[in-house]
Amino acid sequence: MYSFLGEETIVTCPYSNSDVTNTETSSTPESSQSLCKSKPQVTWNAAKALLQREIGVGSHAGRKQAQAGELFRTGFYGSLFSAERLEFMLKLEGHKDSVNCLNFNYSGTKLASGSDDHYIKIWNCTLGKCLTSFHSGHQSHVFQAKFMPFVGMDTVLVSSGWDNRVRIHELSSTGEGI
Numbered sequence: 001m002y003s004f005l006g007e008e009t010i011v012t013c014p015y016s017n018s019d020v021t022n023t024e025t026s027s028t029p030e031s032s033q034s035l036c037k038s039k040p041q042v043t044w045n046a047a048k049a050l051l052q053r054e055i056g057v058g059s060h061a062g063r064k065q066a067q068a069g070e071l072f073r074t075g076f077y078g079s080l081f082s083a084e085r086l087e088f089m090l091k092l093e094g095h096k097d098s099v100n101c102l103n104f105n106y107s108g109t110k111l112a113s114g115s116d117d118h119y120i121k122i123w124n125c126t127l128g129k130c131l132t133s134f135h136s137g138h139q140s141h142v143f144q145a146k147f148m149p150f151v152g153m154d155t156v157l158v159s160s161g162w163d164n165r166v167r168i169h170e171l172s173s174t175g176e177g178i
């Protein structure tokens with residue numbers, strides 16, 4: 001059911017008891033209806049997947065322990081179970097344009113962000129402070145910035161941009177760009 005009140009569109013969702021209010025004037029009831037879709041069915045069971053990993057049955061059977069662990073992590077982080085438990089922790093401000101990529105280092109203590117402003121920033125996740133910021137060398141938007149695992153203890157970063165180039169960045173041990 002759709003009701004129109006001035007510039008506000010109220011959509012009554014068939015799957016919930018609440019109304020979704022959309023204050024944008026360009027929105028149509030059809031586009032607002034996507035907000036009313038029901039949650040997908042849970043297909044991943046943490047207890048079952050953990051048991052299968054430990055005793056070596058199911059999708060983890062016959063795999064090395066490292067591969068089985070990676071399959072478990074992939075299943076967990078991609079599950080509705082995990083996504084529903086996400087919560088806001090920290091707001092990092094510093095880029096002058098849209099942020100296109102985020103990548104944690106292996107230990108999860110640093111975060112690399114790449115932006116349309118052509119800069120890459122390295123953040124301390126615990127303190128929420130920018131450790132360093134440097135121009136990526138790309139002539140256009142930065143779309144990926146990734147720490148290279150097991151190479152120099154988070155001192156090597158790889159980035160790619162809209163300019164079709166891949167660049168390798170070497171950071172000092174303090175996190176400054178070299």
